[in-house]
Structures are given as C-alpha cells and as structure tokens.
Amino acid sequence: MPYIPHTDADIQAMLETIGVDSIDDLFDEIPADILSQPLSQVPEGISEMEASRLMADRAAADSNVACFIGAGAYEHHIPAAVWEIVGRGEFMTAYTPYQAEASQGTLQVIYEYQSMMAHLNAMDVSNASLYDGGSALAEAVLMAIRANRKSKSKKVLIPTSVNPLYRSATHGIVENQGISIEEVAFCSDMGTTPLSALEHYAGQDYAALVIQQPNFFGCLEDVHALTDWAHANKMLVIAVVNPTSLAILAPPGDWGEAGADISVGEGQPLGIPLSSGGPYFGFMCCKQGIVRQMPGRIIGRTVDLEGKEGFTLTLQAREQHIRRSKATSNICTNQGLAMTAATIYTSLLGADGLAAVANASATNTQTLVAALTEIDGVETVFAAPYFHEVVIRVPGNATDVLAKLAERRVQGGFDVSTAYAGMDDAILVCATETKNAADIQSYKVALADVLSA
Amino acid sequence: MSNLPSELRYLSSHEWLRVEDDGTAVVGITDHAQDAMGDLVFVETPEVGSSVSATEEAGVVESVKAASDIYAPVSGEIVAINEALEDAPETVNQDPYGDGWMFRIKMSDPSEVEQTLSADDYKALIEEEA
Amino acid sequence: MLIYESSQPGRRAKSQAPANTETPASIPASLLRKQKALLPETGEMQVVRHYTNLSRRNFSIDTHFYPLGSCTMKYNPRGAHRAALLPGFAGRHPLAPEVHSQGFLSCMYELQEILKDVTGMKGVSLTPMAGAQGEFAGVAMIRAYHEARNDHERTEILIPNAAHGTNPATAVMCGYKVREVPVLDNGDVDVAALKELAGPQTAGLMMTNPSTCGVFERSIKEIAEIVHEAGGLLYYDGANLNAILGKVRPGDMGFDVMHMNLHKTFATPHGGGGPGAGPIGVGERLLPYMPTPIVGKEDKDGEETYRWLTDQDIPDTIGKLSAYMGNAGVLLRAYYYARVLGREGMHRVGEFSTLNANYMMKKCEEAGFQLAYPGRRATHEFIITLSDQAKNLGVTAMDFAKRLLDYGYHAPTTYFPLLVPECWLIEPTETEAPDALDGFIEAMKSIQKEAEENAEMVKGAPYTQPVRRLDDVKAARELDLVWKPAASEE
Incomplete structure (x- = not known):
C-alpha cells in the first residue's frame, strides 16, 4: 500500500505481540453495524508517475494567461531561494513548536518574522501570523472590542472602500458574537473616505474605525486625518495595509498624532504564490499596551538554564489550549510555511529592494492606465492618488468586456460590479513589477479589439 | 501546609478578603493558590471606579502554563488597585497576603462577608481537594 | 545569531529586486514613509545559509520519528508538494475567470466527492483554512439551522471535558455557552450525566471519536440518540479521523456535521504550525448553510464544466470565511494524496x-x-x-x-x-x-x-x-x- 512500509512478516509478528489473530480484531470495540462498507466514490490508487502526469495536465490547462487582477492578491517575483528553503523537510514537516528545544529553527524564524513585521509597520509588536488578510481583519475587530477600555460598544465603523472580500469574511466571523459593523460611504469622485462621511458618528460610542491604505480601489486615504478623528472620538484605529506598499508609504505606526493601534493585512505579496487564494498569511501588529489582547501565537526571546539565548512560545495563557472557552480566539495555528517564506523574501529584498518593487509596481500601473485610457471611452473613475491599482471605466458592461478579454487569455482585472452596485462599467486593474511594456501593450491591443468588436 | 492567617476570610475559588476599619475590603489570592499556579507572569486587575458583584470575575492571574480568574468576594466599587503588580507580578508569589494584594472594594453590602469562609473552613476545603 | 545581527548597511541581494525607479510624484509627500524600515541588509548567499542552518535546528517528520498524539505526524509525500507548486496552480489568481480554471476546479470538485465518500456526509465545503475554522463553520451552521426553525431557546453546546481546547473556544465564538460532560474512568462519556444535561436548551454536542483519551467511544449510538432526541445536532471533531479512515464513517455514527484536518489525515505538511486545511462535511439538514464557495459541476453542451457555487446558489449559506476560497495549495496536496492512496489505500490507513x-x-x-x-x-x-x-x-x-x-x-x-x-x-x-x-x-x-x-x-x-x-x-x-x-x- 502507498506509504505503508509493513511487510507480511512485520504484520504477523506485530499481531502475535499484541495477541490477536487479525487487524480486524483490533476494531472489536466498535459496534459492528456501523463499520464501513467499501468506498464507492474514491478511484483506484495511481502511482506517483501517473499522479504527476494528471496534475501537470490540469495545471497546464490553467496556464498561459496574462493576469492584471489584483484585488488583494498580487503577482510579484518570488526569488528562487524562497521556496527551495521553505521546502526543506525540516521546516515543512515540523509541527507546532511546543518542544522548544527541538524547534529552535522554527521559533527563531518566527521571532525574526515578528521583528520584520513590527518594523515594516512601525508598530511595537507582531504575532506569528493568522490565516489571511480577511480573517486577520475579523480578529482585529474582535481584538479592538476587547482592548478599547474607553468604549463599552460592540460596534465598529468600516468604510465601504475597504476590500469587500475582507468585509464579508469579517461579517461572517464576528456576527455571532453580537458585534455590529456599520459601513461608511466613500466619496464617489475621489474614491476615498472623507471626514465629512464620518462627522455623523462623532461623539458616538464605537470601539474602532477601520482604515485601509491603499484602499480597495487602490486609492490613498488621508490616513493621518482619519486616525486623528478616530482617536479624538475614543475609537481605536485598525489599519489594513499592503506590506509591499509600506516600503514607500507611511506605515500605520506613523499615522496621525498617535499612530494606528492595530495593523493587519494580507502577507501574500511577500513571496507567496497566488495559488488560488491560499495558503497565504495574515499579519497582525499592535501597540505594546494591548499585546495581551492579541490573538494567535507569539514567540519571545529568553535564555536557557545556562544563560544561552533561545526562543519559546510566550503569552500562551491567552490561547485556546489553556484558556479554552475564555481564549482570545479559537485559532491554534499560524501559517508557518507562508510566514517562513515571507521572512526569507523580506531578508532577500530588504527595505531598498522592497521599495524598488513598490515603485516599479506603482510606475507600471501608471503606464498601464496611460495606455488603456488612450482607447476611446476608457477613463479612470476616481481622482485620488493611487498606489498600484486603479478603477477604470469601460464603455458597456464590465462583466462582458472581461469575458471577452478572457477569450484572448487576458485576465483584465476585478469586476467591480460584483461588489459595488451601480458600478457596472468598472474594472479594477493592477500591474506589478512583473509586467513589462510588451505585456501592457498586449492588454491594450486586446481591450481595443474587444471594444471595437 | 500553606500559610492561612486566621483574621482573613476566604473563598472556595482561593481568594482572600480583609475588611479594613474604613469599611473597605482588600482582596488577593491565597498562598495555596499562588503555590498551585507557580511563578505568576501577569496580573490583570479591574479598573478603579468600576463596580463588581460578589462571585463575579474581577481579574485574571497568569502563570506560564495556566490562567485563573479572580472573583470578587463581595459587591461594591473598586476604589484602589495594586499598580505595582503590573511590573512585578512575582510579588504575589512572594507575599500573597501583604504586598501581593490585588484590589480594594468599597462594599455595597457588608453582610456578604458572612457568606465567605473562615480560615478553618477554607483549610478543610483545600485538604479535601488534595 | 539573528539575521538582523549579521546585517551590514548597504549590503543587498541585487538580482532579486527590479531596477530602482522613483516613487511616482503623484503620491503626496505627507503619505510617504519618512524613515526607512528596519529590515535586514544582507546578500543572497548569506540569506540562504542563515535559513538553511536554522532549518537544521528543528525536529521534523523527515528527520525524526515524531509520535505526537492527536497530531498525526505521518509522511508528507514529496510528490504532492511538487504538484501544488506547478506553475499553472501556483500562478493561478484566486479571482481568475472560470474558463481559465477548469484544471484547478476539477481537482477541487473531485476532492469534495472523495471526502464525502470517506466521511459518509452529504455535502463538503473545502473553504475552512484550519481545523479551528472548520469547527467555527460547523457550529455556525448548527446555529443557522436552529435559527431558521425559529428555535431560539438553544443556547448551550455540550462538550466532553476531555475535549480539545478549540471546542469550547469555538462554541463561545459562535455565541454559545459551554456545558461540560464528564468522562468516566474507562475513557467513555458518562451517558447518564449526558441524559441529565441534554434538553431543549441544547444546540448540539461537539465530540471527537476516537476520543482524546485514545479510545473509541463505545456508546456513540446512544449518545447520538440522546442529543437528537433533545433536538440538538452532533458535531464531529475530525482530529482523530486517521484512526478510523476507511473503517467507520462519522456519517454512519450519526454525526450531522464535521471537520477534517487534512494536515493530519490527508498528509499535507504541518509546516511548523500551519498552514492546514479544515474542510467541513454536513448531513442533509445542514446542506443549505454550507460556507461558500463550493465547486459545482455542470453539463454544458455535452461537456463537463466546473464553476463556483456562491451565495446565489446557496442563499442560506453562513457566508465566506476568508477573502477567497481557503488554503487551495493545501487542498491540492490532499487531492494528490487521495488519488495516490486510492480506494484500497484509504481503507488501510x-x-x-x-x-x-x-x-x-x-x-x-x-x-x-x-x-x-x-x-x-x-x-x-x-x-x-x-x-x-x-x-x-x-x-x-x-x-x-x-x-x-x-x-x-x-x-x-x-x-x-x-x-x-x-x-x-x-x-x-x-x-x-x-x-x-x-x-x-x-x-x-x-x-x-x-x-x-x-x-x-x-x-x-x-x-x-x-x-x-x-x-x-x-x-x-x-x-x-x-x-x-x-x-x-x-
């Protein structure tokens, strides 16, 4: 049998040691009438060669496309070294580092990761990562409600310019705990959240305001003014940020007078393949004063009994395996491998390399916008400055246009109408550093072709 | 056998209570409780000005591998907390009935003290648990 | 030594970043970063050596026998890892159009069918990203079920006191109170105590079988009857599914909903604590509430095509649990494992x-x-x-x-x-x-x-x-x- 090493002689000897006649005898405590019948839907087993061929054929069917979709997941170059190292069995096939002495490799990587995330965000501390950006926002909302001692409210404000996929994940995760999310409209000219949209909530009791930078439309919010407004109204600030952008944009810790209180985001841009949406990882940082309200695993540096430096799980009393029903979250894992990849990626790029990726992506997106808006009837929708994504308007229906682009093996962007009513002609486009002039030109040709047909 | 001052009152959940001359009550955890928890690494106290009800959770003590709620023995308003514990939770291990006190309650119903245990009753209880 | 401590100002892995370009002038200066982020400055070989050496400070399945109870540290096939990183899979954007996704979607659809068969459940959603998220989805569905029937009195989840800590933490995340059920000295649940505890306030029971005591719960049929008679549903924590894979199916034991830990039972890497995948399976009664997205198959002009089922197809869904569809790369590895194992291999696990x-x-x-x-x-x-x-x-x-x-x-x-x-x-x-x-x-x-x-x-x-x-x-x-x-x- 695949992956089972036992010989017939092994089996006989083991059964004799146990003192039974057959393997079936080992199941004699299970009521006989619930024992399984033969499986019917599982195909016959195949060899590694056959399975590799099957998977290669299916993967090939989905290949050879030009992808201009972002919407929270971005195609960046991944240095070859990243997944070569992550793929080492010592990282890949280890478990949660409960036996610290036998897990110093994993533990030190996490400590280095926490350091990089905290510095990138200009925040005090980081956890060891959460599932993804969407669920990290949900955990941040729950955390803010626990942490905001000035507020008795179980309500938070989230502008609709925040990624709608994150908003729906957050809604699904927090709604059963009696938490309500109130949405704040964005300015349809600028594509950002103006202070005037928040005035209505001034002086009311909300636990937190969520601010995404750049927001879902790629637009840059006035994060300083929004942060100061929230703090003046006794709300915590939850920042949702793109880690690549932080190489050049003001980090959450520098927002406004006091900085954001909690910072979360999708870690995928840091060396994680697009891979159909996962495994990615969500990062979460916060101010020192509320670290005990942070969910998920946290690693600390300490010494061993000879005084030698070492790393260990800490603040475990917050977690489910000790606090059970009173834990900060039911989460028991981090996204270890994805987080390890991000740590190696960030080491290879450094602050300058990451800034080069951010600048090249922003510049390429400007080039893309310039090219596409040369086509009659194609124009940008919002006036606010942007990072590496832009909403464009096309003549006609965006869904139809995207389907026709797909026939030409071009993935033209995110169909904004699926998330925003009344924006039927809007497409969110993105070009990262991986796109060159020829890629951008071929998108333009394909779009012009589709629109002229 | 752990130290059990006879002038204090106790809860089965291992808190002690001392009624002061001014009618307030000082609360901490027992020597037995700190010993069972091991080295404390964090003490969460209630906020000054908040009100608590008898047998309601008012704080948390954490060691490396355990966390335990602290219950208010009597109802009332929190008038003081031991701020020194924030930086030195080990004080609870070293001096549970003295410098390791946790908070002070202005009692709203002093008769609730009668519901708590005497040192002898509490001693019998922990002997039974052992 | 930390990577930071071997860092030297100005040292870089030059081939890894694009040529330097200026930040676009359109971005206002007030929104730019003032101080460079404190990240390591080091060379490519130095990074490779540092992390390779760190890896050697770990125990792992590939290097050591790792008999960690309740974690199922079995061999993780290398072939599965290679397959998941094929460019067509690794490069597929989560929002790619369905016409560019038939290869991926067919794998996911077939994995759903395989998991239904081995668990005896009627429907499977692959989207939960870990066991704990699967638990969350499962209990949220139990809640949705009772609410749809206007049965608002059910406020409690029963959990044996030997259970994993995630069970009570999950019940609370779903807005329930936890009642613990005692376990007898022989490792079985105290059925008499359960009878006392079950009632019109019971939303459901969460249970692992074989239990965390390492024994099969012999009274499982009676337990299922008691909970069902009280109007509650049974949640199966799949932590120990490896014990019974191919021998007993949770659906046949009477469970209404369950999660599987694919990083245990389906041999995907634990990765030092993640990522995992925690698909859920449901019986008939909970089909309308499954988390989205799910993959459906249609016959279009005589050709089989696959598409996402969303809240338009499943209007009463509890919704989404992540931005996209979960840990797709882990699911691909599990699919590979299931295909190599096959029917016969599955029975042998x-x-x-x-x-x-x-x-x-x-x-x-x-x-x-x-x-x-x-x-x-x-x-x-x-x-x-x-x-x-x-x-x-x-x-x-x-x-x-x-x-x-x-x-x-x-x-x-x-x-x-x-x-x-x-x-x-x-x-x-x-x-x-x-x-x-x-x-x-x-x-x-x-x-x-x-x-x-x-x-x-x-x-x-x-x-x-x-x-x-x-x-x-x-x-x-x-x-x-x-x-x-x-x-x-x-």
Whole structure:
C-alpha cells in the first residue's frame, strides 16, 4: 500500500505481540453495524508517475494567461531561494513548536518574522501570523472590542472602500458574537473616505474605525486625518495595509498624532504564490499596551538554564489550549510555511529592494492606465492618488468586456460590479513589477479589439 | 501546609478578603493558590471606579502554563488597585497576603462577608481537594 | 545569531529586486514613509545559509520519528508538494475567470466527492483554512439551522471535558455557552450525566471519536440518540479521523456535521504550525448553510464544466470565511494524496495506524509503563501515565519527554488530555515501520533506568539540542518579541 512500509512478516509478528489473530480484531470495540462498507466514490490508487502526469495536465490547462487582477492578491517575483528553503523537510514537516528545544529553527524564524513585521509597520509588536488578510481583519475587530477600555460598544465603523472580500469574511466571523459593523460611504469622485462621511458618528460610542491604505480601489486615504478623528472620538484605529506598499508609504505606526493601534493585512505579496487564494498569511501588529489582547501565537526571546539565548512560545495563557472557552480566539495555528517564506523574501529584498518593487509596481500601473485610457471611452473613475491599482471605466458592461478579454487569455482585472452596485462599467486593474511594456501593450491591443468588436 | 492567617476570610475559588476599619475590603489570592499556579507572569486587575458583584470575575492571574480568574468576594466599587503588580507580578508569589494584594472594594453590602469562609473552613476545603 | 545581527548597511541581494525607479510624484509627500524600515541588509548567499542552518535546528517528520498524539505526524509525500507548486496552480489568481480554471476546479470538485465518500456526509465545503475554522463553520451552521426553525431557546453546546481546547473556544465564538460532560474512568462519556444535561436548551454536542483519551467511544449510538432526541445536532471533531479512515464513517455514527484536518489525515505538511486545511462535511439538514464557495459541476453542451457555487446558489449559506476560497495549495496536496492512496489505500490507513498503536501500547505495557486505560484497545493512539515515576523518582512526564529528545525521538504529546495526570499521548501513524517503534520503546526503557539510577540527570535534559531548557517565566515577564538595535547604534 502507498506509504505503508509493513511487510507480511512485520504484520504477523506485530499481531502475535499484541495477541490477536487479525487487524480486524483490533476494531472489536466498535459496534459492528456501523463499520464501513467499501468506498464507492474514491478511484483506484495511481502511482506517483501517473499522479504527476494528471496534475501537470490540469495545471497546464490553467496556464498561459496574462493576469492584471489584483484585488488583494498580487503577482510579484518570488526569488528562487524562497521556496527551495521553505521546502526543506525540516521546516515543512515540523509541527507546532511546543518542544522548544527541538524547534529552535522554527521559533527563531518566527521571532525574526515578528521583528520584520513590527518594523515594516512601525508598530511595537507582531504575532506569528493568522490565516489571511480577511480573517486577520475579523480578529482585529474582535481584538479592538476587547482592548478599547474607553468604549463599552460592540460596534465598529468600516468604510465601504475597504476590500469587500475582507468585509464579508469579517461579517461572517464576528456576527455571532453580537458585534455590529456599520459601513461608511466613500466619496464617489475621489474614491476615498472623507471626514465629512464620518462627522455623523462623532461623539458616538464605537470601539474602532477601520482604515485601509491603499484602499480597495487602490486609492490613498488621508490616513493621518482619519486616525486623528478616530482617536479624538475614543475609537481605536485598525489599519489594513499592503506590506509591499509600506516600503514607500507611511506605515500605520506613523499615522496621525498617535499612530494606528492595530495593523493587519494580507502577507501574500511577500513571496507567496497566488495559488488560488491560499495558503497565504495574515499579519497582525499592535501597540505594546494591548499585546495581551492579541490573538494567535507569539514567540519571545529568553535564555536557557545556562544563560544561552533561545526562543519559546510566550503569552500562551491567552490561547485556546489553556484558556479554552475564555481564549482570545479559537485559532491554534499560524501559517508557518507562508510566514517562513515571507521572512526569507523580506531578508532577500530588504527595505531598498522592497521599495524598488513598490515603485516599479506603482510606475507600471501608471503606464498601464496611460495606455488603456488612450482607447476611446476608457477613463479612470476616481481622482485620488493611487498606489498600484486603479478603477477604470469601460464603455458597456464590465462583466462582458472581461469575458471577452478572457477569450484572448487576458485576465483584465476585478469586476467591480460584483461588489459595488451601480458600478457596472468598472474594472479594477493592477500591474506589478512583473509586467513589462510588451505585456501592457498586449492588454491594450486586446481591450481595443474587444471594444471595437 | 500553606500559610492561612486566621483574621482573613476566604473563598472556595482561593481568594482572600480583609475588611479594613474604613469599611473597605482588600482582596488577593491565597498562598495555596499562588503555590498551585507557580511563578505568576501577569496580573490583570479591574479598573478603579468600576463596580463588581460578589462571585463575579474581577481579574485574571497568569502563570506560564495556566490562567485563573479572580472573583470578587463581595459587591461594591473598586476604589484602589495594586499598580505595582503590573511590573512585578512575582510579588504575589512572594507575599500573597501583604504586598501581593490585588484590589480594594468599597462594599455595597457588608453582610456578604458572612457568606465567605473562615480560615478553618477554607483549610478543610483545600485538604479535601488534595 | 539573528539575521538582523549579521546585517551590514548597504549590503543587498541585487538580482532579486527590479531596477530602482522613483516613487511616482503623484503620491503626496505627507503619505510617504519618512524613515526607512528596519529590515535586514544582507546578500543572497548569506540569506540562504542563515535559513538553511536554522532549518537544521528543528525536529521534523523527515528527520525524526515524531509520535505526537492527536497530531498525526505521518509522511508528507514529496510528490504532492511538487504538484501544488506547478506553475499553472501556483500562478493561478484566486479571482481568475472560470474558463481559465477548469484544471484547478476539477481537482477541487473531485476532492469534495472523495471526502464525502470517506466521511459518509452529504455535502463538503473545502473553504475552512484550519481545523479551528472548520469547527467555527460547523457550529455556525448548527446555529443557522436552529435559527431558521425559529428555535431560539438553544443556547448551550455540550462538550466532553476531555475535549480539545478549540471546542469550547469555538462554541463561545459562535455565541454559545459551554456545558461540560464528564468522562468516566474507562475513557467513555458518562451517558447518564449526558441524559441529565441534554434538553431543549441544547444546540448540539461537539465530540471527537476516537476520543482524546485514545479510545473509541463505545456508546456513540446512544449518545447520538440522546442529543437528537433533545433536538440538538452532533458535531464531529475530525482530529482523530486517521484512526478510523476507511473503517467507520462519522456519517454512519450519526454525526450531522464535521471537520477534517487534512494536515493530519490527508498528509499535507504541518509546516511548523500551519498552514492546514479544515474542510467541513454536513448531513442533509445542514446542506443549505454550507460556507461558500463550493465547486459545482455542470453539463454544458455535452461537456463537463466546473464553476463556483456562491451565495446565489446557496442563499442560506453562513457566508465566506476568508477573502477567497481557503488554503487551495493545501487542498491540492490532499487531492494528490487521495488519488495516490486510492480506494484500497484509504481503507488501510485506519487499519495500520491502529496496528502500530496497539503494538506500541503492548510493548510499553511489557516494559512496565502504566497504561491510562488498561484493558481497552488502542485506537491510532494511546495514553500512558508517568505519575508513579513522578511520585517515586521525582521525574515527571515533561522530564521524560525532554530526555527522549536526546535519544533522537520527538516527544509525544505531554499533559494532554488534562484528565490524566503526568500523561503522554502517543500516536505512531501508519507510515512508521515497526523497527522505528521498537527503537522508541528501547529508548523509553533506557530512560526509565536512568531515572531510577540518576534522576537529576534526566531532570536536566535535554543535553544534545541547540539549547537547554528555556526560562519561560522570564520570556513571559520580560517580553522580548521584536529585535531592536542596541541603544548605542540608534
């Protein structure tokens, strides 16, 4: 049998040691009438060669496309070294580092990761990562409600310019705990959240305001003014940020007078393949004063009994395996491998390399916008400055246009109408550093072709 | 056998209570409780000005591998907390009935003290648990 | 040494970043970063060497026998890893159009069908990203079910007190109160107590079977009847599914909803603590509430095509749990594993994991170690208690565990379940050959002898690891979570 090493002689000897006649005898405590019948839907087993061929054929069917979709997941170059190292069995096939002495490799990587995330965000501390950006926002909302001692409210404000996929994940995760999310409209000219949209909530009791930078439309919010407004109204600030952008944009810790209180985001841009949406990882940082309200695993540096430096799980009393029903979250894992990849990626790029990726992506997106808006009837929708994504308007229906682009093996962007009513002609486009002039030109040709047909 | 001052009152959940001359009550955890928890690494106290009800959770003590709620023995308003514990939770291990006190309650119903245990009753209880 | 500590100003891995371009002038200066982020500055080879060396400071399945109870540390096929990283899969954007996704979607659809078959459930959603998220989805569906029936009185979830800590944490996340059900000395749930606790306030029962005590719950049918008669639903925690894969199906035991830990039962890598995948399976009654997206198959002009089912197809869904569809790369690995294993291989998993555990249990008993549940069959795992050693020799289960590291074996799960004092939960899995199991037993015997002759030595273990025992109290009191440059360099 695949992956089972036992010989017939092994089996006989083991059964004799146990003192039974057959393997079936080992199941004699299970009521006989619930024992399984033969499986019917599982195909016959195949060899590694056959399975590799099957998977290669299916993967090939989905290949050879030009992808201009972002919407929270971005195609960046991944240095070859990243997944070569992550793929080492010592990282890949280890478990949660409960036996610290036998897990110093994993533990030190996490400590280095926490350091990089905290510095990138200009925040005090980081956890060891959460599932993804969407669920990290949900955990941040729950955390803010626990942490905001000035507020008795179980309500938070989230502008609709925040990624709608994150908003729906957050809604699904927090709604059963009696938490309500109130949405704040964005300015349809600028594509950002103006202070005037928040005035209505001034002086009311909300636990937190969520601010995404750049927001879902790629637009840059006035994060300083929004942060100061929230703090003046006794709300915590939850920042949702793109880690690549932080190489050049003001980090959450520098927002406004006091900085954001909690910072979360999708870690995928840091060396994680697009891979159909996962495994990615969500990062979460916060101010020192509320670290005990942070969910998920946290690693600390300490010494061993000879005084030698070492790393260990800490603040475990917050977690489910000790606090059970009173834990900060039911989460028991981090996204270890994805987080390890991000740590190696960030080491290879450094602050300058990451800034080069951010600048090249922003510049390429400007080039893309310039090219596409040369086509009659194609124009940008919002006036606010942007990072590496832009909403464009096309003549006609965006869904139809995207389907026709797909026939030409071009993935033209995110169909904004699926998330925003009344924006039927809007497409969110993105070009990262991986796109060159020829890629951008071929998108333009394909779009012009589709629109002229 | 752990130290059990006879002038204090106790809860089965291992808190002690001392009624002061001014009618307030000082609360901490027992020597037995700190010993069972091991080295404390964090003490969460209630906020000054908040009100608590008898047998309601008012704080948390954490060691490396355990966390335990602290219950208010009597109802009332929190008038003081031991701020020194924030930086030195080990004080609870070293001096549970003295410098390791946790908070002070202005009692709203002093008769609730009668519901708590005497040192002898509490001693019998922990002997039974052992 | 930390990567930060070997950092040198100006050193870079130059081939890894695009040529420097200016930040677009359209971005207002007030929104730009003022101070460069404090990240390592180092070269490509230096990074490769640093992280390769760190990897060597780990125990792992690929390097050591790792009998960690309740974690199913079985071999993770290399072929699965390679398949998931094929460019067509690794490069597929989560929002790619369905016409560019038929290869990926067909794998996901077939995985759903396979998981339905092996669990006896009617529907499967692959989207939960870990066991804990699967639990969350499952209990949220139980809640949605009762609410749809206007049955608002059900406020409690029953959980055996031996359960994993995630169960009560999940119930609370879903807005429920937890009532614990006692477990008897033989490891079975106290059915009489359960009868008392179940009632019109019961939303459901969460349970692992085989239980965390390493035994099969013999009264499972009666338990299911009691909960169903009270109007509650049964949640199956799939943590121990490896014990019964191919032998008993949760659906046939009477469970209404469950999650599977694919990083355990379907051999996807644990990755030092993630990512995993925790798909959920449901019976008839919960089909309308499954989390989205799910993959559907249609016959279009005589050609089979696959598409996402969303809230338009499943209007009563509890919704989405992540931005996209979950840990797709993990799901691809599980699909590969299921295809290579096939029908016959699937039936053998439960059998050989059980054979290995019973063999080890017998050998432990022969070596003089105390079983927690003598007279019971082991399932895929079993428990020994070292309380005699702790009492008589002063050598605890933790001391034994640390010493075992010196012998080249990862320690079993210690101090879980909480019910059994000084316990070890030992799970060998089916992919270990008997010689590895024998080696482990010999190490145990040797440590026992050491404990009798030189207890202090055992209590000081480990001696061969990169560090000795760590000061956890210092770690928690003096939090050092982020590297900072020495003050003089600031």
